[in-house]
Amino acid sequence: MAEKEATSYEVVTTPKDEVDVKQVDEEVARAPVEGCSVLFMVLLCAPKMAMNMAWAAQWAALGPLLEILLPSSWVQVVQLVGPTTGLIVAPTVGVLCDACTSKYGRRRPYLFWGAITSALCWLIMMHTVDIGEALGDTSVADINRYIKADQPDKISRRWTTFFTVLCYVWMDITCNITQVPAGLIIADFAGDRQVTAASIGGAYSIAGSFAVSGYILFFGPAHESIKSFMTMLIVIMLVTTMAVCFFVKETPYVPAVARSKTQEIKDAFVAVWTGIRLLPYTLAVYAVIFVLIQYGWTAYTGAKGQFFGIVVKGGKSEGADKCGDNCDDKQTAFNDGVRLASGTTDTILNCVSLLFLAILPFLVRKFGAKRVLTYSIIPQTLLIAMAFCKVVWIDMLIIVMCCATQSALSSLVMPTIIHVIGHGADNNLGLFAGAFNSANCLGQFLNFIFSSILVKSSMGYALPVLVGGLLTFIALVIAFFKLDLKMHSM
Numbered sequence: 001m002a003e004k005e006a007t008s009y010e011v012v013t014t015p016k017d018e019v020d021v022k023q024v025d026e027e028v029a030r031a032p033v034e035g036c037s038v039l040f041m042v043l044l045c046a047p048k049m050a051m052n053m054a055w056a057a058q059w060a061a062l063g064p065l066l067e068i069l070l071p072s073s074w075v076q077v078v079q080l081v082g083p084t085t086g087l088i089v090a091p092t093v094g095v096l097c098d099a100c101t102s103k104y105g106r107r108r109p110y111l112f113w114g115a116i117t118s119a120l121c122w123l124i125m126m127h128t129v130d131i132g133e134a135l136g137d138t139s140v141a142d143i144n145r146y147i148k149a150d151q152p153d154k155i156s157r158r159w160t161t162f163f164t165v166l167c168y169v170w171m172d173i174t175c176n177i178t179q180v181p182a183g184l185i186i187a188d189f190a191g192d193r194q195v196t197a198a199s200i201g202g203a204y205s206i207a208g209s210f211a212v213s214g215y216i217l218f219f220g221p222a223h224e225s226i227k228s229f230m231t232m233l234i235v236i237m238l239v240t241t242m243a244v245c246f247f248v249k250e251t252p253y254v255p256a257v258a259r260s261k262t263q264e265i266k267d268a269f270v271a272v273w274t275g276i277r278l279l280p281y282t283l284a285v286y287a288v289i290f291v292l293i294q295y296g297w298t299a300y301t302g303a304k305g306q307f308f309g310i311v312v313k314g315g316k317s318e319g320a321d322k323c324g325d326n327c328d329d330k331q332t333a334f335n336d337g338v339r340l341a342s343g344t345t346d347t348i349l350n351c352v353s354l355l356f357l358a359i360l361p362f363l364v365r366k367f368g369a370k371r372v373l374t375y376s377i378i379p380q381t382l383l384i385a386m387a388f389c390k391v392v393w394i395d396m397l398i399i400v401m402c403c404a405t406q407s408a409l410s411s412l413v414m415p416t417i418i419h420v421i422g423h424g425a426d427n428n429l430g431l432f433a434g435a436f437n438s439a440n441c442l443g444q445f446l447n448f449i450f451s452s453i454l455v456k457s458s459m460g461y462a463l464p465v466l467v468g469g470l471l472t473f474i475a476l477v478i479a480f481f482k483l484d485l486k487m488h489s490m
Helices: 026-030 038-044 047-069 072-079 081-099 108-125 128-134 140-148 158-190 194-219 226-247 261-269 271-277 281-301 304-312 329-367 369-376 378-386 392-401 403-411 413-421 429-454 462-482
Strands: none
Touching: 038 158, 038 194, 038 226, 047 072, 047 108, 047 158, 047 194, 047 226, 047 304, 072 081, 072 429, 081 108, 081 158, 081 261, 081 271, 081 429, 108 128, 108 158, 108 226, 128 158, 158 194, 158 226, 158 413, 158 429, 194 226, 194 329, 194 403, 194 413, 261 271, 271 429, 281 304, 281 378, 281 403, 281 413, 281 429, 281 462, 304 329, 304 392, 304 462, 329 369, 329 392, 329 403, 369 378, 369 403, 369 462, 378 392, 378 403, 378 462, 392 403, 403 413, 413 429, 429 462
């Protein structure tokens, strides 16, 4: 967007950023913007369910599947792809969305094509084993026979591994393309009801997690029935996103100053640095907190099946996806751990998260966003204790309590951005939302880098969890002393 010279973010109740660049028209920023109805928000936020299902599926289903196909250290390396693509794709798509002059609006074209390409990816992913066997991989029957004979060196799943990793990368790119406009279109229509919209979006996200954890709870680990699991993902992705694409009508964007497509694309590709450089003080502090907390949470969620299956239950992952009724004790223990982490624990976590989101608008109005966010970080610091604990119910309790941390952190991002930068077509919402998505991905990125090293220690998957808890504690200290956020509005 064209930069002007006279106004800063001083128009709202946050400190002035050192970079005195006008991103928003002052009168627009001050004026209250009426939000859409709650019923319209229910339609508008529906894609949040599909997006959270996608990420939950990646952690709950594809993480254990990669663990089966690859050594632990390589699993962490492959999982670096997700945050790496998010770090680059999210702010790029955010800026392109802001500048999009399509007759269908700024957000819907990216939402449409992101959803279609994600569904195509999952269609291929559900057939990776069939494709692998057709190209010469060891058959399921032979895998079980070699495992029983203690001859795992005779098992070859090269092509299955190749196509699984390929689809994993593909999914990361297309889901990031879908996720950015899904969040921006909600903020565009929510007006002065950002926290309410964020709570509804959070409820949809939890519904997506419910779908994944409920599937695992009733049907067992997702990697054991990957075709039906991926079919569920495809259906929900297309139904929710296409409903928004067809029934939500955006006003086409007409820029005040026409810009060449070349310049728009150039600006989009440098958006990672631009978004970070122009973050006002309050958003910059929030972004640092976001990075640290997401590191801590990803330390658990990125390998929760392995943590419960290997560390807590003492199982082994090799061949656990194909042993069926012939699993030995350690394979059974691994699958039980995956079911416990991604089924039972996640289901309880999601139930409690719904309750927390229901009262979040009241808490913000009563106590203020800073106090709510700061105190909600405390539960995730308990990951420090969980790293040393093998008592199942205590570990489950700690994870369930973390719902407050994640719900408050993610739900208050967009309201805080709007609170600081104000409303308006030229407020660079996509740029700053992309910067926070980059912060999220940076936390995941750093976790996967260090976890690929930390899992090689004698503590195995427990050490990354310990480090995640320590970084969460640092985030708590920063939030308490440095976050200057005076937001009580809805």
